[in-house]
Amino acid sequence: MITKREVIEQAQKLGFDDVGFTTAHPFEAQQKVLTERAENYSWLREKGMDLMQGTDPKNSFPEAKSIIVLVDTYFRHAFPSSLAGKFGRCYLDDDRVTRGGLYRRTKAFRDFLTANGIATKIPSNLPHRLAAARAGLGTFGKNCLIYSNKVARLSSWIVVLGVVVNHEFEPDQPTSVEGCPKWCKSSCIAACPTNALTGPRTIDPRKCISFLSYYGEGITPLELREPMGMWIYGCDRCQNVCPRNEAWLAQDLPVNKVVEERAGDFELTKLLHMDREYFMQRIWPHMFYMSADELWRWKMNVARVMGNSHDSEYISHLVRVFAESDDLRVKGMAGWAIGQIGGSQAEKELNKLLYESIGMPREEIIQALKRVTR
Numbered sequence: 001m002i003t004k005r006e007v008i009e010q011a012q013k014l015g016f017d018d019v020g021f022t023t024a025h026p027f028e029a030q031q032k033v034l035t036e037r038a039e040n041y042s043w044l045r046e047k048g049m050d051l052m053q054g055t056d057p058k059n060s061f062p063e064a065k066s067i068i069v070l071v072d073t074y075f076r077h078a079f080p081s082s083l084a085g086k087f088g089r090c091y092l093d094d095d096r097v098t099r100g101g102l103y104r105r106t107k108a109f110r111d112f113l114t115a116n117g118i119a120t121k122i123p124s125n126l127p128h129r130l131a132a133a134r135a136g137l138g139t140f141g142k143n144c145l146i147y148s149n150k151v152a153r154l155s156s157w158i159v160v161l162g163v164v165v166n167h168e169f170e171p172d173q174p175t176s177v178e179g180c181p182k183w184c185k186s187s188c189i190a191a192c193p194t195n196a197l198t199g200p201r202t203i204d205p206r207k208c209i210s211f212l213s214y215y216g217e218g219i220t221p222l223e224l225r226e227p228m229g230m231w232i233y234g235c236d237r238c239q240n241v242c243p244r245n246e247a248w249l250a251q252d253l254p255v256n257k258v259v260e261e262r263a264g265d266f267e268l269t270k271l272l273h274m275d276r277e278y279f280m281q282r283i284w285p286h287m288f289y290m291s292a293d294e295l296w297r298w299k300m301n302v303a304r305v306m307g308n309s310h311d312s313e314y315i316s317h318l319v320r321v322f323a324e325s326d327d328l329r330v331k332g333m334a335g336w337a338i339g340q341i342g343g344s345q346a347e348k349e350l351n352k353l354l355y356e357s358i359g360m361p362r363e364e365i366i367q368a369l370k371r372v373t374r
């Protein structure tokens, strides 16, 4: 049977930045957290993700004996400026659908284990970050993220992937503790625009912009529209403000060429007016948490961002989407966004739209008019 050293060498050969080993014991502390905060996580069950089931690797892989955790740095190249601050950095490089580099390297790693008589499984509901800390690969931040102990300049710009195996490897020394410097005044908690971080290592995912941007139901509540700012899909704010990430952020990183080539597809006006075909061909393969049936949410998010941009160039586009969309949530947000941009042109357009609208969008326009005229 292959040794731990041979597994590490293979992971390194495949380009993984770090690798660690832990037992396949249940994550009991996480079971307690999920029980205590059941209300915060019940929506995930509705999305088909059973986190409690994932806390015991044996639930999905009864022969589980160890977990090998792989670490990959996902922010080696910068986003082009048109995308920065609008899309979470991890998403455009997520190649699970396009089957790019990380997908292929993970498959090659599993093939290597299989060829050596070891069966593997990567349960999507495994608490991968907890497994990484238990394998001695990182410590936690108060923002609930994991920070590498060795690579990526000790930052949180890492993907951690737990591979459950049916062979026992000697576990590494856990580092399952918070690693924030005492002098940090919890910048992440203070900077979270929607108060999703309710305390150290405590998050209400239902308030997190990432969740709201791809799973939020109904029109985004009024009080969250401005705090959600320019984020369309995901949010990196609690990582951007973190001093533990400064060393990585201070680098002059080259622009991600692959993402740069696609940047034109993600222009706000194209996203606002896209049809299903455009979405499926150009957007979904890279950002796939929403299906083509949820185009309304994409458009609603983009309309909100246009409003928060305060750029009057977008008013005509918002008027157009208001007229063309059948979805009340998109119409309502377009009305709000025109009011958020403000100014005399916005007021003129809102007055015109007032006579063409009924129901919730009309109410949004009435409220928007109050704001532009005050």
Ligand code: SF4
Binding pocket: 141, 142, 143, 180, 181, 184, 185, 186, 187, 188, 189, 241, 242, 243, 244
């Ligand atoms: S901002 Fe401060 S408290 Fe928050 S994760 Fe970073 S170091 Fe920790």
Ligand code: SF4
Binding pocket: 143, 191, 192, 193, 194, 195, 196, 197, 203, 207, 208, 209, 210, 234, 235, 236, 237, 238, 239
């Ligand atoms: S990702 Fe954004 S919204 Fe979510 S906890 Fe961090 S700062 Fe708050």
